[in-house]
Amino acid sequence: MTDPKEYKSVSTKDDDANNKGLGSTIDQFDEGDGIKLKPTLGLIQGCTVIVGSIIGSGIFISPGGVLLGTGSINLALVIWAASGIFSMIGAYCYAELGCMIRKSGGDYTYILDTFGPFIGFIRLWAECVIVRPCTITIVALTFATYAAKPFFPNCDPPDASVRLLAAACICSLTFINCWEVKWATFVQDIFTYAKVLALIIIVITGFVQLGRGNVEYFTWDNTESDVTKIALSFYSGLFAYNGWNYLNFVIEELQDPVRNLPRAIAISFPEVLGSEAVAVTFAGVNGILLTSSRLFYAGAVENQMPEILSMIQVSKMTPAPAVLIVAILSLGYLGSSNINALINYVGFATWVSIGLAVFCLPYLRYKYPDWERPIKVNLFFPIIYIIATIFITVVPMIASPVETGIGIAQSHSISFSSTNKAHSEVTYRCTSAIQKEINATKVI
Secondary structure (H helix, E strand, C coil): CCCHHHHHCCCCCCCCCCCCCCHHHCCCCCCCCCCCCCCCECHHHHHHHHHHHHCCCHHHHHHHHHHHHHCCHHHHHHHHHHHHHHHHHHHHHHHHHHHHCCCCCCHHHHHHHHHCHHHHHHHHHHHHHHHHHHHHHHHHHHHHHHHHHHHCCCCCCCHHHHHHHHHHHHHHHHHHHHHCHHHHHHHHHHHHHHHHHHHHHHHHHHHHHHHCCCCCCCCCCCCCCCHHHHHHHHHHHHHCCCCCCHHHHHHHHECCHHHHHHHHHHHHHHHHHCCCCCCCCHHHHHHHHHHHHHHHHHHHHCCCCCHHHHEEECCCCECHHHHHHHHHHHHHHHHCCCHHHHHHHHHHHHHHHHHHHHHHHHHHHHHCCCCCCCCCCCCHHHHHHHHHHHHHHHCHHHHCHHHHHHHHHHHCCCHHHCCCCCCCHHHHHHHHHHHHHHCEEECC
16 A cells, blocks of 8 residues: 655645645645646536546447346336436545545556555556547447438448548547647537537427327336346446546646536536437547546556656647557457447446445545545445445346456456566667657656
8 A cells, every 4th residue: 555655756845735645745736847747627627528528429329238138118217327326426436536646547546556556557457458448439439420320311321431430530539639638628628518508409309208298118018137137238328427437537637626526526417417318429539538548647657557658748748648559549449340249348347447446435444544535425325336336247247258258358468467567678769769759758
C-alpha cells in the first residue's frame, strides 16, 4: 500500500496538505510552470464528458442483447432501469474515491494505490488491451452505421463503407485530442448538446404515445426464467451506461475536483437515466478517446506501461503518445464484427475491475480512517454494489462461457511478465525516435 506522503515528491504547498488524505497531497498539478497536464475542464465540460460518453452506441446495441436475455419487454425495461441505478451507485462510490485520490487513471489508480503494482497492472492491461479500444471500436462502428444509413435507405450500408467511416471517425478525433484538449472538450460539448436535444424530442414523443394509449407492447409474455440468461442481459444493459466513471480518469485536468466531480455526476445521471435513444454517437467516441488516453498516461507514469506513453506533447500540452496508441488499438478491433460477443467479454473485464475498485472504498475506510474525505458515501452502497458485481460476473459464466473465458484469458495474458523491468536497446531507441518526432517530454 502506498503511503500518502510519498506523493509530495514533485512540489506541494508548504504545510497546508499535512495530515490530509492521499488526494489532498497531490497539488503539483495545480501550480508551477513545469510540463504537466493542466486543469482546463470546468463543471460544464465535466458534465459533457460523462453524458457524452454514456449516451453513445450502447443505447442502440444493448436493447437487443437485453431483450434476448429477458424474453419480454417489461422485464427488459426492469433490467434497463436496474442497470441505471446500479451505475449511479457506482458513480457515487467513485465520487468519494476521486475526491480522496486526485490523480488521473480512475479505478486503475485506486486499485494500484490500494492493492499494489501487480493487481494494478492486471487492471491496467485488461482495460488497455480489451475494454477501451474495443469500446471505441463498437461506438465508432455504430456511429458509422447510422451516419451512412441515409445514403442507403432501402438496405444496410456496405460493411466496407461502415468500417472506413468508423476508421475516419477514430482518426479525426485522434487528431483533435492530440492537437488541443479544449478542441476535444468543444467537440464533446457540441455533440452532447445535440444528443440531449434529440433525447428531449424522443422523450416527449414517448409520452405522447403513452397518452394515446399505445401500450400494447408492454407485456410480460415470454419472460425468461433462466437466471443465468437474465444475469447475462445485465452486460448489455450496463454497456449502455458505460462512461459514468470516465471523468475520474481526467481528474487532474478538472478544475476544483472536490466540488465539480460530485456535481458533474449529480447533474449528468438524471439526464442519462431518462434516455431511450439518441441520434449521434460521435461524442461517445470522443469522450472515450479523451479519457482512455489518460489511463495509458497514468499507467506509464507508474512505470507499468512504455515510457513514451508518460510523455506530453510540449507545445499542445496533450498526452499525444497515449492518444495515438489508443487509436491504433481501436483501429485493430475494426476487424471484428460480432458486437454482442465483444460486449459480453468486455463486460466481464469491466465489471470485475470496477467491482474491485469499489471494494477499495470500504477497505481504505477501515485501514485509513483519518484520511480526508470531502465526500463520504454510506457503506451500505458499496457493499450492495460489490454483491451485485459478484452476481453479474460469476453467473454469466454459465450462460456464456466462451465470451467470459476470452475476457479472463485476455485480462491475464501478460501477468507472467508484469514484473520484468528490463528495457531493451530497441525499446529505448523507439522511445527516443517517437519522442523527437512528436516533440514530447516527460512531466516535470
